[in-house]
Amino acid sequence: MSEKQDFSGVTHYTQVDVQPGGINIQHVEHLHQADILQALGIELEVKHAAKANFPPACAVPEKLKSEEAKALMEDLVDTGMLTKDWQPIRLSGSERALVAKAVCDRLDIKEVWQVFGQLWNEKPETLRSYLNKALEQKKSLDFQEKLKNILD
Numbered sequence: 001m002s003e004k005q006d007f008s009g010v011t012h013y014t015q016v017d018v019q020p021g022g023i024n025i026q027h028v029e030h031l032h033q034a035d036i037l038q039a040l041g042i043e044l045e046v047k048h049a050a051k052a053n054f055p056p057a058c059a060v061p062e063k064l065k066s067e068e069a070k071a072l073m074e075d076l077v078d079t080g081m082l083t084k085d086w087q088p089i090r091l092s093g094s095e096r097a098l099v100a101k102a103v104c105d106r107l108d109i110k111e112v113w114q115v116f117g118q119l120w121n122e123k124p125e126t127l128r129s130y131l132n133k134a135l136e137q138k139k140s141l142d143f144q145e146k147l148k149n150i151l152d
């Protein structure tokens with residue numbers, strides 16, 4: 001006989017995702033009970049789904065739906081920089097901006113910040129400001145070289 005567990009008071013959880021490049025720890029708050037149960041791998045029948053108070057998972061922008069874009073993004077997944085859903089893993093704001101710029105440069109996408117802002121649920125202006133910061137940092141040169149080797 002299985003033991004019943006009460007998840008009615010759960011409003012947040014911490015997800016640990018082990019990837020080849022390291023560990024991604026994500027703390028998620030304000031989820032509905034059904035979402036948490038699903039995250040724990042527990043299936044349940046929901047007759048009336050409640051509206052979520054948080055944005056849905058970010059959709060892949062049209063400009064990143066080409067085979068070439070998919071190949072570049074999968075290279076970044078393989079190195080542990082991005083999750084399988086193309087979300088950044090342990091990348092600083094400056095590093096995220098450099099990734100976005102490098103990918104868009106190779107794909108000849110002019111709307112860098114709008115495209116990656118949509119993908120990563122970040123304000124385009126914030127990503128752009130991270131690039132300005134990155135260009136002022138010496139350590140960014142090493143990261144840019146690493147990106148070049150991954151994406152070439």
